[in-house]
Amino acid sequence: MNRKWSVVAVAGLLAMAGCSSDLPADTGTPGTTGASKDAGAKSEFFDQALYERQTKSRSTAAEGPADKPWEQMISPELVDTAKFAKPGGDYHLCFSNAAVNNPWRQVGFTTMKEEVKLHPEITKFTVLDAEAKDDKQISDIQSFASQGCSALIVSPNTTATLTPAIEAACKTNVPVIVFDRGVNSTCPVTFIHPIGGFAFGADGAEFLKEKVKAGGKVLALRILPGVDVLEQRWAAANEIFSGSELKVVGVEFTDGDAAKTKSIVNDYIQREGQIDGVWMDAGATAVAAVEAFQDAGVPIPAFVGEDQQDFLRMWADQKMTAVAPTYPTYQWRTPVIAALQVLNGRQVPKEWVLPQPKVTQDTLQSFLRQDMPPLHYAMCGCESMAGYPAPWK
């Protein structure tokens, strides 16, 4: 291989390194319909009104059955769906899924399939997986137009790009239900999502503010820049930290890579001597971060993680001071329930806001499942389902 060819090869390699980075461990990333894009004074992604609304929603009592949070709704504004009523069953549900490329989405999708099995009136459930590609999802949604769907459920890959496709689908008079991430349109019958990114970020930051002594050092670990709901998580935390006595010694992106996370944390332990709290915007690498403290032979500080089993187990085993804000995977049950309500002509909320609980020391034991895979998300609302636990393993 001559030298010129080598340079071409390396250039190609550079380009590839740029392209191949997918979004790892992106924990679902739901959207708020466009509002998050408004620039705030503190950060491009900080929206004071939305921040206040979301942090307040956490303490608002949800309507609906207490033991079924996926059927609950916070401050709902019900809309009439009589025009979509098609009583009698024999429904064909269609679902355009953004992707199943991370554990959060896998647990969620499994839960959704089990939910469908609970309803005999659904005779056909067609799923198209967009594999995290906008263009594929646009054509997926178009192809559903000719498949006789009774209702169309969409988990959009990205907000802006998918909006026209969903608006076109709305015009076919099939009820469209959007969940997880949002679109910039009011045409879907309902948009289902947990409270949101600000609430998630605030849950962790408030915990550290309470548990870490004044002047303590906090390390913030973020997974990716530029994704709006992840930015909201950090924007909320940043807001809370800046109004506290805590000292944020670093804000680092981990790319969701466990080895990188561990190296970064190790560097900070060496640099700062002591870290008193770790905040994370996504808990997939929380265990790696905890291990960095173990390997360095220092006590594990107050930790923010997420509700996947490996972190919960570590928390219990090491008797950590920790909290796990969640982006509950039980939200995957709700669109199926909503579709059936719409097809039966019953009212649904225009924006169906689900409660977004956190795992605390008090509730930790009830979410621990030693027999489940390490990346199983505990807040799946699936334990009482008929097939549990086999499909989730």
Place this chain on the structure above:
Amino acid sequence: MTAPTTWRPRLADGTAPVLAVLAVLLVALAFAGPAYSEPAGYLALLKRAAPLVLLAIGQYFVIVSGGFDLSVGSLVTAEVVIAARLIEGDDANTPWVIVLLLGFGLLVGLVNGLITTKLLVPSFIVTLGMLLILDGAVFLWTGGAPRGALSPSFRVFGRGGVDLPVLGHLPWSVVILLAVLVAAVLFMRGGTGRTLVAVGDNENAVRLAGGRVDRLKVLAFVLSGLLAALAAILLGGFAGVSAQVGEGLEFRAITAVVLGGVLLGGGRGSVVAAAAGALTLEALFSLLNLLGVAGALESAVQGVIIIAAVAYAALGVNPRLALRSRAGPPEPARRQSPPHKENR
């Protein structure tokens, strides 16, 4: 194996600059972070760098013989995912899974090597194809979320170590790394190693001299695959299961090798320099981190290193020759231009 007299000139062959850079970085680290004032800090750095150094050594074998191995990153991911799935957190499974992992690495290297030499597909294309195949297979199998768990006894290699009197905590990965490095140096100083470099320089000459070119090239890929498997065992042990663990590692390993002054296209460079290149890269990233430079700069730094090192190799080593080859007709000029011949 060799007399001490041959040792000095080999070290000088492209190794000195990278060792100088490494020394500067290590001193800078001592000033930047309090932990680097004692051996423990450097041992932690070595432990973290060990997988990359192993990959760089493997990549060195392939690059010095005139090829590329782009498949090592995805091979590392595949190995870690397979290990987690097969071990299922049970210590009893650790030994046979490790044997299987090494076997799989060997097999992937063998396939890369055989396709390159027997089907005459450029190694860049073969290993790019292998990268895509392994990536696709892992994704198909896991859907992006690996199942299973690694056992504590598997993780010992990447996480654990032994406590020694003077050094303090000596990580197993550092021990493994040193063993591989010594073996690699001995191998490169032997007849096979020297012929491997000669293949990268001028494979026709080696063929005419009766050397088994194809066999040597296959050997380079097999070693690369084997070392990638070993790196995967250390990385999985260090950080646990992840479907992203190997992402971009092939690129990092190539950067490290280039940084070590090894000529892309083959024929020049030492294995110690390649290993030092990997260590330098890791030290540089640690330093950037300690200085509070954003992590996003890492990619940019890698890009600059690759361009600068290739430019240095093309111009800096022998500007007169490089200029002549640019001025003259491309084909013959390039054919007669290997400046590295004089260095060897």
